[in-house]
Amino acid sequence: MAKFNLFSEDSNKSPLARLWRKFKNNHPALVGLWVFIAFSLLAATAPFLAPYGVNQQHSDALLLPPSWNEMGDVRFILGTDDLGRDVLSRLMNGATYTFGLSVVAALITTIIGVLVGTFAGISKGIRSSFLNHLLDVTLSIPSLLLAIIIIAILGPGLMNTVWAIILALLPQFIHSIRNLIVDELGKDYVTAYRLDGASKWHILSRGIFPNVYEYIVVIFTMALSTAILDIAALGFLKLGAQPPTTEWGAILAENLGLIYLAPWTVALPGVLLFLAVLSTNLVGDGLRKVLQARKAD
Amino acid sequence: MHKLLLALISLSLVGCIDSKEEILEEKNQGLVYCAEANPVSFNPQVTTTGSTIDIIANQLYDRLISIDPVTAEFKSELATDWKISKDGKSVTFTLRKGVKFHTTSYFTPSREFNADDVIFTFSRLFDVYNPYHFVGDANYPYFQSVGIDQLIRKIVRVSDHQVRFELFNAESSFLANMATDFAVVLSKEYAMALKANNQENLFDQYPIGTGPYIYKEYRRDHLVRFYKNADYWKHEVALEQLVYDITPNGTTRIAKILTKECDVTAHPSSAQLSILAQRDDINVERETNLNIGYWAFNTERPPFDNLKVRQALVYAIDIDKIMQAVYYGNGLRAQSILPPTSWAFEPQKNMPSFDPQLAKKLLTEAGFPKGFDMSIWAMPVSRIYNPNARKMAELMQSDLRKIGVNVNIVEYEWNTFIQRIGEHRHDSVLLGWAADTPDPDNFFSPLLSCTATFSGKNPANWCNPEFDLLLTKALDTTDLNLRKQYYDAAQSMIIKQLPLLPIAHGMRFQASSADVEGITLGPFGAISLANARKR
């Protein structure tokens, strides 16, 4: 059917623009994206925006409920915990740790994963088979267990957790990237490039990556949501961030003792965690749907 | 959907379910007590850890005498009578007849309790020729820190039911020490039977006593199970079974009381008491208790060997804030190491106050103008004298940061924690002491004497011969006025030298289901479930 064109040229939007268009129409995914961006901004600016210091104790204001409760105080919008620390400030800073560090971990995993995965994808023969088997071994061990093993060796602590998560996410990541590359390598245009005499590097950078990077982003979001859940789980088990670091999982574990007196100190970190993971999953899902639809076109 | 499933299964099991009377009868036959840690041993002689003693002492065993919590008089238990000689150096106990030791799957007694058991039990503590003296770690912390080997010369068997303790010196606290929860009576016959099979190491793990309950099983981190002793000499035991559910986390213990998975819980977290008090089906009991929570320094390790440093640290702490945030108003700020309810109590005039300026000045004078790094070891479990050491440490961390001292908080699983403190691995520690007897010496000798240092029970690693002299003099006389003078001097020496800072005296709490009765909480000593029953 002919579309109404004000101008006579054909409007051929770039794949990226088309992707954004389709993505926009998926309302949950769009909402997820806004929340995701909000968290990212929060993670970056929290130390400057937070009203109080993270460890600032107010002995006159212990266990205040959030300000909309009649016993609350507008000075402390989300209330205080049992040492008189402002919950809002701690949760905002928690974004930097839980969300921010997860993003960093996922990014590092992506970089290493892409490098190693590509190498695994383009290598052939014994090297390839060996790498594949090695990957199979590590694939069967779930990321959280791997992270726990690494923590058992390195000892608890936030930075160790980040290393552990990176090491734990890598196998799955490398595996997915490798499969991606291998699939692409089987396509006709790559054969055409090779017949034309392009070098391996040329094929990779000009041919494969532009077709593949969107999928890498999808895998990145999946790694990110796993990273957030794992960092929080380790913090909750007291194997990760140690108090008074304000990682959300650690805050939850710390405030468990107050669950009857001050349930908001336990509920709020959980809600934030849930929203962070949900938004990441929504974005990832939305992207995946769009890419699938595009494949069908 | 799951309720439906459950209902279907329940319906299908109707045939297997017993009558209502049987259900009720079954429930009333056992009591579940939420305990806060694993027992380290089943012999009270080898440990002073409250969490262990609460489980084993009054349930599996009996002592020769006990102390009435109200009148502070001695009461007879396994000893029906006792006579002290004029010079105070001989004490003769007349023993009760007709007391049987436990019969279990691993031991059947062939005779009743008699003098041989008393001699064996107490000579194990100090006599190197006793075949069991070196069994285990040869560690008898309470008795070693009160100097038992300098006290008892020998124990004489006068007859089947009479023993005489012959002492080196008359000591006024001797009877009190014999009435502590650690001075239980063990079975010589059992000990010899194990020795014949080269199984001495099982003696402290598979206990035999004369108490109201018999040992059935112990599963680490899970439970301890006792059965009723049907032949108990003192009275009829109401419960068929007594189970200790080992739950180190205070909040979980409270949750278990709320969901009725436990009938009684030890040390309910002080923050949650208001929740429990609101419920009609839960009783919360509180009792003033002879205890002290303190902050002890490892005085053998620099810079804590410098008095000025200790003083500086102590003046930087805001104790009022701690009373509010940790004790929730349920504690008494310490005016001395002794609590006000002790007869030897003397409020100290120069107790440190909250003065960060002075603290900074002292620290500079001591040679640390920029401060330094240190560790505070905080207990992971809630105790009577300190409901939340972790929180207290965090409050102190924030206070100390203001004078430039950076604090690292160290925590371990409770029994590991105690062991490492005994090895003096700490810079400073938040710990405490709950009295076993109302005798004031109980606050000094087991805690701060030189013998306590050698046996690893002195958390301040402090040995001061002048201090020890005061304690010895106080024990040498029975004149209360004279003793008080010595104890006054001892209390003020502690505040002057600050091997530890007394922080607060806590109240003893217990939460139990409303249908449980007969549990005695006292101002000192371990809990007794001998008379526990369910309505």
Next chain:
Amino acid sequence: MILDYILRRLGLLFFMVLLLSIFTFSLSYLFPGDPLSNLSGIPDTNFTQNAQLEEKYLFNSNYFMQYIAFVGRILQGDWGMSFASGSSVFAHVVDLIPATLELSIYALVISVVVGVPVGILASAYHKQWPDKFISSTAMIGYSMPIFWLALLLIMVFSLKLGWFPMSGRVSLLYEIPASTGFILLDILLADFPYNGLAMLDALHHLTLPTIVLAMYPTTVLVRFTRESMLKVMDQNFIKTARAKGLTRGQLIIHHALRNALLPVIKQIGLQFSTLITLAMITEVIFSWPGIGRWLIDSIYQRDYPAIQGGLMAVSLFIIIATIMAELTYTLLDPLSRNQAHGKV
């Protein structure tokens, strides 16, 4: 052909177990502290003990010989002694694994029984409200941190409503002899006056942990089944069948299901390893006496022999379960049987 594949898979299993054993062996050196202590479980060895241990563990030879000695010991059941309890690590593992397995198996069953049909349902009503509802619910469940879910359920069902208990497998007053280690079986087998009550009690205790544990795999299966079904329904042969006049129901049951369920079965197998890991967190929260809680406690207490033993046991189970699931999948799927190289 099949035999060849099975042999190759078993070869992979052997290879993986080998790598696992090497890794576990190296842990004794990677962990802080004296390697001899870490291997044996005796914390402060005196001189004679040292000499004995050095002989037993071939400490003075090179790493390869030590490794051989290590493997020998493992096969004999000597996994060292736990620092914390002083008893044999192997005994602990055997004691605790059934509890974890029981919980995981029940959760897996629930996730399959609930997840797969719901996923099929969602795909049948694609783009209509049942699909949207199921998809959003699955997304919410998938994004929820498991420990938060557990806390919420405890708050509502245990503390507020009092319907379910929140810790342990059965009320402690019931003394149930541990014959198989699976609590429901043990109750049935035990000669016990209060069997019915005990069974009911055990079911009560099982409910919350199983629901919590089953949440994540159920949502994964719902999403995966739905996608797999949608992919199959999109294919040409379905469209042809539709054109020929088959009803929706006939289409799904006779044609789409068999093809769509194959990858789902594979996914079920993969879920097992995630289950065991999530079970660790669940066990900690519900004080469930399984191997996960023991492993985490050992990490707190720096009980290195126990950590080694626990890790080895858990990883072993995961590897075996994964390979078994793969074998089952391959036996059922004709296409993958013909693959020349095992590309996972």
